[in-house]
Amino acid sequence: MRLLRLGGLIVFVLSSAAFLLFRWYENYTTDTTGPVISFPTDTIYMEVGADEGILLSDVTAFDEKDKDVTDRLIIESISKFVSPGKRIISYAAFDNSNNITKKERYLVYTDYKPPRFSLSRPLSFNVGDYIDIIEYMKAEDCIDGDLSNNIRYEEMDEDFGEHEGEFDVKFWVTNSCGDSSYLPVKVFYQYPSYDRQSRTPLISMEDYIVYLEQGDSFKPEIYPYGFCLRDKEYSFLKQASYTIGDKSISRDTIKIYSNVNTKIPGVYYVDYELTIYEGFTGKTRLIVVVEETNQPVN
Numbered sequence: 001m002r003l004l005r006l007g008g009l010i011v012f013v014l015s016s017a018a019f020l021l022f023r024w025y026e027n028y029t030t031d032t033t034g035p036v037i038s039f040p041t042d043t044i045y046m047e048v049g050a051d052e053g054i055l056l057s058d059v060t061a062f063d064e065k066d067k068d069v070t071d072r073l074i075i076e077s078i079s080k081f082v083s084p085g086k087r088i089i090s091y092a093a094f095d096n097s098n099n100i101t102k103k104e105r106y107l108v109y110t111d112y113k114p115p116r117f118s119l120s121r122p123l124s125f126n127v128g129d130y131i132d133i134i135e136y137m138k139a140e141d142c143i144d145g146d147l148s149n150n151i152r153y154e155e156m157d158e159d160f161g162e163h164e165g166e167f168d169v170k171f172w173v174t175n176s177c178g179d180s181s182y183l184p185v186k187v188f189y190q191y192p193s194y195d196r197q198s199r200t201p202l203i204s205m206e207d208y209i210v211y212l213e214q215g216d217s218f219k220p221e222i223y224p225y226g227f228c229l230r231d232k233e234y235s236f237l238k239q240a241s242y243t244i245g246d247k248s249i250s251r252d253t254i255k256i257y258s259n260v261n262t263k264i265p266g267v268y269y270v271d272y273e274l275t276i277y278e279g280f281t282g283k284t285r286l287i288v289v290v291e292e293t294n295q296p297v298n
Helices: 002-029 194-199
Strands: 036-038 043-046 060-063 073-078 086-094 100-109 116-119 124-126 137-141 152-155 165-174 180-190 202-205 209-213 224-229 232-235 241-244 247-250 255-258 266-277 280-291
Touching: 036 100, 116 180, 116 209, 124 280, 137 165, 180 266, 180 280, 194 280, 202 280, 224 266, 247 266
Parallel strands: 043 100, 124 180, 209 280
Antiparallel strands: 036 060, 073 086, 086 100, 116 137, 152 165, 165 180, 202 224, 224 232, 241 247, 255 266, 266 280
16 A cells, blocks of 8 residues: 555656646747847838838847847837827837747938828818818828818817808818818808909919918919909910000019918918909919928937
8 A cells, every 4th residue: 555655756746846847848948939020110200102121121130049039020000190190100020939029119201291282272261152162172192192182170160151241261181191280261151242253353374372382482473374354364474464444464463462471380361353344353372381490309
């Protein structure tokens, strides 16, 4: 009986020792450490639209057992903006034992600009017109391209367009990186009449929104290129002046009222007025957006 107990004890001790030896060997020989991801700087700078291969060009991955595993390095994700023009890149690398390591660094676009609006006609309409003003507004983004379908707007006045006057409207658009551009504007409504429509000129421009950088020079007189009257177009690019009735009409005939200050970022207006027939003055507004000068993003 004693021999049986002693034999069992010996078997138990040997089994335990074998198990512990196996676990030690397994832990010693099994790779549980992921690769080390390295890059020379914690921030990489690139231009918008540059080949994203640049983001991997200076990154390496080294594993203690498998050595160089840079070819198993991927970009797992790129975040939305954490500040304008600045994102977080998340890298991942794995070794032969499928151990995964992750590491992050910043991506900064050196030439990033927020989405910009463009406007194909003045924001001036007749009371009673059932027009969606958004159809004349477009938006372009340096990252996503055309964002026109993403434009939204809010009418700030409850009686918007119900009577003659100016009404406040705010447009905005957001790109895929989470950056939004806002544009507060004024929309003008007037009561229609045959005389007003046939005798009031409409000043023509290529775009009714202009973007400038802080400190840029600004010459408001260069933007009108002509006018329309009774559905007929007159271009100062083709002819310097036109005679209508007994009046000579040229660029110099257009009166200009501007509050633009390019030293201070913001939204400004330039109002252009042209009178051909007494009592019927055409008014066109140019929206001028002065953007803050590009500063290096840290």
